[in-house]
Amino acid sequence: MDRRQFMTRVAALGCSAAASPLVTPVALASAPWDTRLVVVILRGAMDGLDVFRPHGDPDFARLRKTLGQDSLDLTGFYGLHPALEPLLPLWHAGEFGAANAVSTPYRDKRSHFDGQDILEAGKPGLTGAENDGWLNRMMQSISGITGQTAFAIGRDQQLILTGAAPAARWSPEAALDLSPQAQSLLELVYSNDPLFATASAQAIEIAKSVEMAAEDDAADADMMMADPMMSGVRANAEHVQLAEFAAARLRDETRIASFSINGWDTHLRQEGGLKTALGRLSDTILTLRTGLGPVWEKTAVLCLTEFGRTAHENGTRGTDHGTGGAMIYAGGALNGGHVLGEWPGLAEADLYNRRDLMPTRDVRAYPAWVMHDVLGINRTTIELSIFPGLEMGRNPGIVG
Numbered sequence: 001m002d003r004r005q006f007m008t009r010v011a012a013l014g015c016s017a018a019a020s021p022l023v024t025p026v027a028l029a030s031a032p033w034d035t036r037l038v039v040v041i042l043r044g045a046m047d048g049l050d051v052f053r054p055h056g057d058p059d060f061a062r063l064r065k066t067l068g069q070d071s072l073d074l075t076g077f078y079g080l081h082p083a084l085e086p087l088l089p090l091w092h093a094g095e096f097g098a099a100n101a102v103s104t105p106y107r108d109k110r111s112h113f114d115g116q117d118i119l120e121a122g123k124p125g126l127t128g129a130e131n132d133g134w135l136n137r138m139m140q141s142i143s144g145i146t147g148q149t150a151f152a153i154g155r156d157q158q159l160i161l162t163g164a165a166p167a168a169r170w171s172p173e174a175a176l177d178l179s180p181q182a183q184s185l186l187e188l189v190y191s192n193d194p195l196f197a198t199a200s201a202q203a204i205e206i207a208k209s210v211e212m213a214a215e216d217d218a219a220d221a222d223m224m225m226a227d228p229m230m231s232g233v234r235a236n237a238e239h240v241q242l243a244e245f246a247a248a249r250l251r252d253e254t255r256i257a258s259f260s261i262n263g264w265d266t267h268l269r270q271e272g273g274l275k276t277a278l279g280r281l282s283d284t285i286l287t288l289r290t291g292l293g294p295v296w297e298k299t300a301v302l303c304l305t306e307f308g309r310t311a312h313e314n315g316t317r318g319t320d321h322g323t324g325g326a327m328i329y330a331g332g333a334l335n336g337g338h339v340l341g342e343w344p345g346l347a348e349a350d351l352y353n354r355r356d357l358m359p360t361r362d363v364r365a366y367p368a369w370v371m372h373d374v375l376g377i378n379r380t381t382i383e384l385s386i387f388p389g390l391e392m393g394r395n396p397g398i399v400g
Helices: 003-013 084-091 112-121 134-140 180-189 197-226 238-251 270-298 364-375 379-386
Strands: 026-030 037-044 097-105 169-170 254-262 299-305 325-332
Touching: 026 238, 037 238, 037 270, 037 325, 037 364, 084 097, 084 270, 112 299, 134 254, 134 364, 134 379, 169 180, 238 254, 238 270, 254 270, 254 299, 299 364
Parallel strands: 037 254, 037 299
Antiparallel strands: 026 169, 026 254, 097 325, 299 325
């Protein structure tokens, strides 16, 4: 492997756009506490009304002529999309729930990229290169933060963990299989090159770490698939690899993990597209639960999306970009078995701009209260530094 081949291969590993459905990185960080925090970004704007369905609202059937007619009842008022039926045991165990009628401060323009940036930055008014993510700012507020052993492959860096605090990165398609001869060549080629010497050394460490982790994860995957709850999970799918990798690291020194699940933009024939996306989410949560083992009891999983979708289904049996939506959560550290939040109603006068579910709470309040109640971060730090401009309000009860 010469310098040109090496650089070509590295470039190939990093040539994905921020919202690409093909390449999804995992970002990791260790921290001086025992609870694990996993943040999953649902890219594409999940239709919360079709996931946790308010079939007790008399206007729901009027707005959704074909969507949401076969719910699994949860509370009498809310029903669950059938694609999440594998998670019902977690609901009954108090390890899976949702917060409804939530949104970021983003309004009206309905751009996926802008919405995702605001969701991951945790604040409106983005400032380009000066921006960092709210998970990274959370880490900056705590002493004793260290980065996980180097996993830094791929150009597609999630904003949510970008910033001054150290965090490692890995992507499942990354495969740097360096022989001893190739390693020696790289060290020689870059020995007098200040621009690439450090990057070369990091690449060598990444290759070693990924190879060692792959051997451990293969054994873990075989063990996990023997769990009865994993019977319907699609082994070897990329989203399952992401969850397996995150679980393996979280069982060790890692305390924070973040990654994305794509495919939530359902303008056309939503029934099929949402079923597929929810299947990936179900696989992911079950893989985390099984892979974490006893650590699951100390884990909080927050699944966030950039905005909701229109209350009316459209003419192609889909939904368009909206405002209020839902946040899904899971994990033994949280208070599941509930759909949290104040329901605004679906009558036309109750809708935002007479088209969208009206947000009744800032979605940032839920991770804020998780930080406060689980990680012990004080409210002033959260409202001023981690989520600038947020008013946390009353405790929503997301932590048991």
